[in-house]
Amino acid sequence: MKLLFDGVSGRALILLALFFAVLAAAPLFVNDYLLVVLITILYFAYAGQCWNIMMGFAGQLSLGHALYIGLGAYVTAALYVKFGVSPWIGLVPAMIIAGAVGAVIGFLAFRFGVSGVYFAILTIAFAEFARIGFDHFSWVGGAAGYFLPVANYTQNDLLNLRGSQRMFYYIVFAMTVIAFIICHLLLRSRAGYYWLAIRESPEAAEALGINVFRYKMYAVVLSAAMTSLGGVIFAFFYNNLFPEQVFHISRSIEIILGPIIGGIGTLFGPIVGAFLLTGLAEGLREVMLRLGIDLPGVKQVFYGLCLLGVVMFLPEGVWPSLKKKLGLDRGNEGS
């Protein structure tokens, strides 16, 4: 606990506690629609946090995180539907498989110093590979999709993740909080400092005796395994999986928009970014509904323009400047 709060200012703690309390109490006040929006936000905050370990901490740009989401989703869903295995048990092989795939990609890339944009291409290539592969993988439905049984549940079956939206909300909320704490602790660990060194200058890190290859591998495997848990939620919340959707590159980009808008490498960036982007998307949807505009693409064009604006004018993301405004900008580097 001391490690957790060490060096965090009192003001930051109060704000954090307030934020936590609002989120924890939210399901009691909001309607079903808003609850789904909140679940979406927290899902993106979680997935963004996981992605941030690779990009924000270790500086390895992955544009294929949909791969790990998809693997987590398909493994747990298949185990549940075919063998009745609870997702709480199924998530273990899901994390192992996602981590192993991450290790293979990392091994292929880092062994040859494939980095930066070329590494990003490799991650996309693997996600696309999986997308096409699952399209032809008839055991889990192929391109026709894979469905989880849906029924009206009178009570929450936490063991099998079958139940109300409120239950899902608290699960995703818990995941987001845990991911946040893990990342917070990681940043203060030896690995965290090594990652930042690698991010800033791989050559200098190598010269200081850091095993760059190994620590990059740690980042990829950890990020992949954690991201696959997001896939579990994806599968059990939406109850249907289509390779064309789950593994699509737009899923990967969706995941990384939050941390980039919020602030890469910061702990609150993914959360702030998820709130902003999902809020923006939903607000836009609402406005268009009111105006009676129903054109596919309008939302995304606007979305793209907002992204363009942020990338151009706020290269550090929203959180660093927001942090200053909230008066939290002293000494607590990175949080």
Place this chain on the structure above:
Amino acid sequence: MTTDVILKIAISGVLTGLIYGLMALGLSVIFGVVRVVNFAHGEMMTIAMYLVIVAFNALGLDPLIMLVPISAVLFALGYLMQRAIINPFINRPEHSQFMLLVAVALVIVNALLLIFGPDSQGVTTSYSFDSFDVGGIIIDAGKVYAAIAALIVAVLLFAFFRLTLTGKAIRACADNYNGALVVGLNVKRLYALTFGIGAACVGAAGTMLMIVTDVTPAIGPAYTLLAFVIVITGGLGSMPGAIIGGVLIGLTEALGGFFFTPSAKSMFSFAILVLILLFRPQGIMGRKAA
């Protein structure tokens, strides 16, 4: 009989591959000089492809006639893009440039979706159903014309970079940024010119591709990825490498689609990418210490 069919498919793959090669050449030129990875490459190509549709539907113009005008439009687009939004990002970190172009790509895809709708569109030219019979092997005439045109554009580009003063100046920028500044080259203008040339390449490639295939707004990212796979396969910064990579990938996809299922064809190009990264990370034509 079967060898004839396989040969037909292989030739068709090589011809399509030449067009792919021209597309990848654009990416390679932009990256080789400006050092910015054009993640909106395939999306820019879909703009060219829709220009073909518009010209064909409204004025009945053949894609082969539109080759030069559309390349010119894309050149202007590329030039302006570099000047207006990419130039401030030249010295920003890679991921920042990357995100900028992802945003541009997102806008292009959805603007096209908004204007043209999600359905697949194509053109039917007067020679769409013609074919050549070479020793019993049937080859689509359209593919032959498109591939020859792509090859001509590529050769002109080689000549431009080898023979003209501007081409040499651009290569100087690529070789040594500071040196180019010292000898008084207008690097900003040359960068914009290079981006324009790269965009013109995809413009030409997109125009030719319309003879061979259809277009949807959502296809852009797949072409971007294909261009990357080709460039990495052929060797970074190698112009012949881009063409060779294009032919190789075109051939692989055609044969893969024939022997397995067409929907799985791009798996084979990804497999080639992984093999290349494993055994020859510098690419087929790349230099060792590139």
